[in-house]
Amino acid sequence: MNFKKSILFILILSMLSLAIVGCSKPSEEIIAPEENIEEKLNELKIVASTSWTALMAEAAGGNNVTIIAPVELRHPPEYDFKPSDIQKIQEADWIIMAGYEPFMNKILESNDISEEKIIKVTTTNTYDNLVEQTRLIAEKLDTVDLQQEWEAEFTNAFDMIMGKAADNKVENTRVLVHTHMAAFTRALGYDVIEVFGAEELSPAKMGELANLKPDLIIDNYHNPQGMTIAELSGAKRVELRNFPGPEHGSLIELFLDNASKLDIN
Template identity: 60%
Template sequence: MKLKKSLLLVVLLLISSLIVFGCTKSVTNTPAVQENPSDQLSIVASTSWTALIAEAATGESVDVIAPVELRHPPEYDFKPSDIVAVQEADWVILAGYEGFMKKILESNSIDEEKTIQIRTTNTYDHLVAQTRVIAEKLGTLEIQQSWENEFTNVMNSILEQAENKEISQTKVLVHMHMADFVRSLGFEVLEVYGAEELSPAKIGELSKLNPDLIIDNYHNPQGIAIAEVSGVARVELRNFPGPQHKSIIELVTDNATILGLY
């Protein structure tokens, strides 16, 4: 009886040892869990303008379809690699007027759920509103709020300069695509031009309004003849950020600097 008990005890000890050894071997061979780099958002934007708005909203690096160096990015003709970039992106940001984006989206059955269309106007209210739209979709509201606080401080500084320089008394002719920004700063806008090619008669008519300044559009300048006829200064502002702009705030402050307000 004692012998049977002893044999049973030995068997139990052997089984226990095998179980422990097996478990130990399993644990030591399990690879360590690592962070997945693909957790980072993959965002593609149509132009530098939509890209920097998206970066402000998310804090993420955003890939751009139309080359930043282009003077008028909406006229870009896309490449096959651009289609792949849009297909593989988690999110696609666009403004809606980019013909090349419309072709890519419609021809390749891109999921509408991952596209976000925003309004591209460089006024304080619109930029804040559009960054919030993106941030709500992508869950980056805290990042957007931090950016918004910085942008608010910058705009307050610009508007303070505008008030100190009494720009409400500065009469301007402004290109249609710069009109909202210029009005938001407080300039007196005599008339907006650029909806169509300016005829000699229209150039003469605008010149007779006696503007103090002509605020033109870098991407499609049409005020050169008006400046020559009226003999007043002309400046060009940008809507689409260039290679020198690392943020949408930099673009706004550059435009404000050209106007003597930053």
């Protein structure tokens, strides 16, 4: 009787072992390797026309962005490209540009570059536009989560700037502003009495603008035109940047720097 019970017990254990083995899966199926997003981004070749479009790409989540026009240039769209730039663009997975860069248009026209990898953006330094454009880039790069992290940081920085602008009562400051700085200036709340440039100003036009007696002249670092107006009117003149310089590691740093130049800090 005891022998029979032992045999039965052994049979039950054997059946249970087979059942467990049959239900289990190979270890490689249980633990699927997760894709390393950072590694994927590092492998992605992103080429940007200027420092402006490059920092927009980085704000959207792009990594290791190659810039064609040197950051040190005062007016990057005037850059004269080199043969090595053509190769960079040919090998790029994505190309970020605004469309007004002559050197980029020449390269694209003379080489077989797929339009599907070109992302054209609107370069205007306002909060709403930069949020919209970085979202657009992020959708292409599949980096929406990274863009949202940047957007939250950008929102905090911009809210701080706007709060200090309100404290400074900038709405009471009468401003003459260069056309390429007008959107940013209006967004801060200044009283813009006239916009000048980007066409060459005649002596008569400069005299006319000076006679408006502005409190402040906000000029364009990349193409300054307000020096004579400032001399004639006696108003303070400040040069702001659209294209980030070597000292700007992000669009947020550019915004903070421009605000600082306006004594909004």
